[in-house]
Amino acid sequence: MTDAPEAVLEGLRERVRAAARDREPLRLRGHGSKDFYGEALEGEVLELGAYAGIIDYEPSELFIRARCGTPLSVIEATLAAQGQHLAFEPPRPGADPTLGGAVASGLSGPARLYLGAARDFVLGARLLDGHGELLAFGGNVMKNVAGFDVARLLCGSLGILGILTEVALKVLPRPRAERTVRLELPAAAALERFNRLAGQPLPLTACAWHEGQASLRIGGAEPAVEAACVQIGGEVLDAGMAEAFWRGIRDYALPHFSAATLWRISVPATTAPLPLPGAPLIDGGGAIRWYADLPAGTAVREVATAAGGTAQCWRTPARGTRSFAPLSPVALELHRRLKARFDPHGIFNPGRLVPGL
Amino acid sequence: MPTDPFLGELRGILPGGSLLVSEEERRPYECDGLTVFRELPRCVALPRTGAEVQALLRVCSRHGVPVVARGSGTGLSGGATPHPGGLLLSLARMNRILAIDPLLRVAHLEPGVRNLQVSEAAAAHGLYYAPDPSSQVACSIGGNVAENSGGVHCLKYGLTVHNVLGVRGFLMDGEPVEFGGTAPDAPGLDLLALSIGSEGLLMVVTEVIVRLIPRPPCVQLAMASFARVHAAGDAVAAIIGAGIIPAGLEMMDRKAAAAVEPFVAAGYDLGAAAILLVESDGTAEEVADQIADIERVLRAAGADSVRIAGSAAERLRWWSGRKNAFPAAGRLSPDYYCMDGTLPRKHVGRALEAIEAMEERYRLRCMNVFHAGDGNLHPVILFDANEPGSWERAERFGAEILELCVELGGTITGEHGVGIEKINSMCVQFTAGERAAFQAVKESFDPQHLLNPGKLIPTLARCAEYGRMHVHGGALPHPELPRF
Ligand SMILES: Cc1cc2nc3c(=O)[nH]c(=O)nc-3n(C[C@H](O)[C@H](O)[C@H](O)COP(=O)(O)OP(=O)(O)OC[C@H]3O[C@@H](n4cnc5c(N)ncnc54)[C@H](O)[C@@H]3O)c2cc1C
Numbered sequence: 001m002t003d004a005p006e007a008v009l010e011g012l013r014e015r016v017r018a019a020a021r022d023r024e025p026l027r028l029r030g031h032g033s034k035d036f037y038g039e040a041l042e043g044e045v046l047e048l049g050a051y052a053g054i055i056d057y058e059p060s061e062l063f064i065r066a067r068c069g070t071p072l073s074v075i076e077a078t079l080a081a082q083g084q085h086l087a088f089e090p091p092r093p094g095a096d097p098t099l100g101g102a103v104a105s106g107l108s109g110p111a112r113l114y115l116g117a118a119r120d121f122v123l124g125a126r127l128l129d130g131h132g133e134l135l136a137f138g139g140n141v142m143k144n145v146a147g148f149d150v151a152r153l154l155c156g157s158l159g160i161l162g163i164l165t166e167v168a169l170k171v172l173p174r175p176r177a178e179r180t181v182r183l184e185l186p187a188a189a190a191l192e193r194f195n196r197l198a199g200q201p202l203p204l205t206a207c208a209w210h211e212g213q214a215s216l217r218i219g220g221a222e223p224a225v226e227a228a229c230v231q232i233g234g235e236v237l238d239a240g241m242a243e244a245f246w247r248g249i250r251d252y253a254l255p256h257f258s259a260a261t262l263w264r265i266s267v268p269a270t271t272a273p274l275p276l277p278g279a280p281l282i283d284g285g286g287a288i289r290w291y292a293d294l295p296a297g298t299a300v301r302e303v304a305t306a307a308g309g310t311a312q313c314w315r316t317p318a319r320g321t322r323s324f325a326p327l328s329p330v331a332l333e334l335h336r337r338l339k340a341r342f343d344p345h346g347i348f349n350p351g352r353l354v355p356g357l
Numbered sequence: 358m359p360t361d362p363f364l365g366e367l368r369g370i371l372p373g374g375s376l377l378v379s380e381e382e383r384r385p386y387e388c389d390g391l392t393v394f395r396e397l398p399r400c401v402a403l404p405r406t407g408a409e410v411q412a413l414l415r416v417c418s419r420h421g422v423p424v425v426a427r428g429s430g431t432g433l434s435g436g437a438t439p440h441p442g443g444l445l446l447s448l449a450r451m452n453r454i455l456a457i458d459p460l461l462r463v464a465h466l467e468p469g470v471r472n473l474q475v476s477e478a479a480a481a482h483g484l485y486y487a488p489d490p491s492s493q494v495a496c497s498i499g500g501n502v503a504e505n506s507g508g509v510h511c512l513k514y515g516l517t518v519h520n521v522l523g524v525r526g527f528l529m530d531g532e533p534v535e536f537g538g539t540a541p542d543a544p545g546l547d548l549l550a551l552s553i554g555s556e557g558l559l560m561v562v563t564e565v566i567v568r569l570i571p572r573p574p575c576v577q578l579a580m581a582s583f584a585r586v587h588a589a590g591d592a593v594a595a596i597i598g599a600g601i602i603p604a605g606l607e608m609m610d611r612k613a614a615a616a617v618e619p620f621v622a623a624g625y626d627l628g629a630a631a632i633l634l635v636e637s638d639g640t641a642e643e644v645a646d647q648i649a650d651i652e653r654v655l656r657a658a659g660a661d662s663v664r665i666a667g668s669a670a671e672r673l674r675w676w677s678g679r680k681n682a683f684p685a686a687g688r689l690s691p692d693y694y695c696m697d698g699t700l701p702r703k704h705v706g707r708a709l710e711a712i713e714a715m716e717e718r719y720r721l722r723c724m725n726v727f728h729a730g731d732g733n734l735h736p737v738i739l740f741d742a743n744e745p746g747s748w749e750r751a752e753r754f755g756a757e758i759l760e761l762c763v764e765l766g767g768t769i770t771g772e773h774g775v776g777i778e779k780i781n782s783m784c785v786q787f788t789a790g791e792r793a794a795f796q797a798v799k800e801s802f803d804p805q806h807l808l809n810p811g812k813l814i815p816t817l818a819r820c821a822e823y824g825r826m827h828v829h830g831g832a833l834p835h836p837e838l839p840r841f
Binding site: 083084106196270341342 | 798
């Protein structure tokens with residue numbers, strides 16, 4: 001017997017109020033699929049998986065609203081039954097992630113540069129803030145400019161401003177046809193090709209390069225996909241293989257991602273191959289470069305900065321390495337002030353997004 | 358003339374001709390596109406560089422003088438209405454396109470660049486900037502960022518927030534800030550998302566990086582007429598429900614069609630209760646496929662007639678009526694007041710009927726054009742400001758429409774912003790706690806409350822007052838409905 005959602009929510013609220021009173025840090029957790037993600041994991045675990053369930057879904061309104069603990073598998077199955085999907089392809093590293101975790105981490109799959117990132121699909125959110133108060137921002141409609149866009153701010157906030165109890169996302173019809181073509185190309189030529197093609201009216205939905213091969217995914221109406229395949233050339237990949245490949249990128253499941261040390265570098269998509277040892281896996285049409293097992297002491301952040309981007313240490317056995325690139329002093333000060341107002345007692349996920357906050 | 362030390366400092370920053378102090382020179386800045394709100398600023402500055410903007414802000418911050426940024430002044434919510442004791446900061450002279458990178462598909466712009474100028478400059482590369490507000494020949498990209506502006510194609514291509522990759526500018530104290538950029542996923546909180554739609558309350562934007570996308574080679578437009586508004590609303594839902602995302606999906610009611618037809622001779626079916634315009638764009642294959650689907654769905658949904666534009670000229674003529682709805686209103690009536698609520702598409706028919714009933718009650722005419730695909734209504738209330746009480750009735754009429762939108766699960770503004778116009782309606786849509794959160798965001802960026810003060814966020818006292826006046830006995834209609 002599971003508790004009624006109202007009772008679960010009331011329980012969370014009491015827990016937050018008690019934590020605020022006792023200045024007790026809480027570590028917010030959905031299903032734990034992203035325990036690896038971000039900086040420090042501190043505080044008493046507060047499980048959010050029990051606050052689950054779809055609240056409102058109307059295919060013709062193109063939105064779904066659900067409680068934060070709802071598993072992505074449930075959301076995606078519900079959408080698939082109506083021929084729709086979450087176009088930003090939320091990654092599923094490990095266990096079946098919750099909606100709240102997916103939005104709080106703000107991670108997006110290979111369609112990110114073509115169809116948008118998680119934040120582009122957020123329509124509304126409810127927040128349980130550090131005062132134990134429930135606040136609603138945004139709504140269920142596509143166009144809504146009433147007040148600051150706090151709902152989008154919460155996407156990628158890693159829970160430092162409070163508990164995302166409810167989220168409304170824009171959904172889209174699944175492409176009617178989808179194909180992946182593969183071409184043998186060196187990295188530099190692949191980057192050039194990805195960017196040239198993105199400047200043409202083709203229904204591209206993903207471009208990646210790995211081990212000497214460029215993979216390009218095209219999605220849309222059957223005749224348009226057909227025509228695009230002809231124009232791009234290369235070999236059409238078997239549908240099952242293509243799906244496994246893109247899922248392998250989306251969920252960080254290809255062998256390249258299992259390296260002991262892994263860096264994710266984001267740069268302008270046209271950036272030439274970076275002066276770093278080893279071959280990266282390139283995603284996002286060139287904008288995301290994954291480097292495995294860089295030798296200790298490699299100046300990764302400097303290389304990324306010089307290219308106009310940032311480097312994130314995804315995984316390392318070395319202690320004391322920060323994950324995210326440091327913020328500028330003025331951005332840090334803005335983070336401090338926002339944190340102090342939404343979470344005055346510093347109880348939510350301390351240090352998870354920004355050390356010390 | 359006694360010397361004003363504040364003005365003296367501003368003169369030290371700006372070259373001659375860039376600081377306007379005489380009443381005659383300040384007068385053109387007294388209002389934005391919502392002309393019922395007028396205020397003369399203390400002075401007007403027309404900087405040409407970011408460094409000048411920074412220096413101006415520092416002086417104002419030190420003297421505690423409010424600053425209102427202004428782009429082209431086409432805003433429809435009084436967002437750029439001056440502060441009587443403040444500096445009106447016009448970004449109109451910062452209007453250079455700094456760079457276009459066709460391979461990366463981005464443009465770096467100063468804030469005063471006009472929206473349409475971006476697409477014109479990118480056209481040589483087969484690219485364009487997607488958000489296309491009807492005011493695009495005039496409105497500035499800085500104003501678009503501040504309002505998170507939309508257009509007739511945002512169902513498929515998104516709003517400003519989906520098409521801006523980064524902004525640069527200054528906080529009120531002159532501190533330079535930069536959010537987002539050409540590399541995706543900047544670390545930390547998404548302050549770029551927060552700054553878009555912030556109505557000039559958080560920062561002054563001095564550079565914008567926008568995404569450019571390939572111009573679709575093929576465009577086709579279908580026009581359908583319906584005998585009942587409800588049926589047209591259902592057809593909109595049926596199109597989306599069939600898995601079609603058209604490039605544009607717009608509706609006009611009979612009154613709007615009748616108002617524009619004499620001016621544009623578009624060939625609208627004036628007997629129809631509602632007309633839908635449905636546009637498809639993409640490759641030739643995509644468009645052929647989609648337009649056939651659209652036609653089929655429209656007929657199945659009970660359209661009395663469905664026509665496909667036979668030429669580019671015809672397509673543009675059909676569109677011109679929709680795009681000229683406001684000027685047409687201006688010809689029909691001495692004044693008009695354009696509303697901007699959004700509601701779930703399925704309630705569109707119901708809302709239009711309710712608005713019709715309000716027309717009688719307020720004794721004012723209202724014609725409706727709207728972004729049907731997004732559920733974004735633009736009721737245009739016709740009134741005569743010279744007739745005593747007429748504007749007051751129009752204002753109350755408008756506020757009631759917005760309350761209806763909130764009640765039906767929508768919002769008080771889809772794209773025009775809150776400004777000063779909808780500040781009372783903010784009390785209806787948001788709880789005291791939510792408004793306090795907006796205030797918290799404001800104070801994080803501008804602790805002195807000097808950037809565009811008095812806009813967007815109502816005070817507690819104001820909401821209490823509004824509640825007493827408009828919301829019968831402090832209780833909203835239908836308190837049981839969730840207010841998103
Ligand atoms: C006929 C007509 C049709 C319209 N159609 C549409 C439409 O289809 N869709 C739509 O969304 N809107 C529409 N609008 C509204 C308006 O054009 C938009 O809101 C536009 O984005 C305003 O741009 P602007 O440069 O005129 O801004 P302004 O009116 O000058 O200013 C608007 C707000 O932005 C702030 N601001 C301006 N520049 C900056 C800056 N550099 N930094 C910080 N803050 C700044 C101002 O303080 C103010 O709060 C229409 C208006 C008219 C008159």
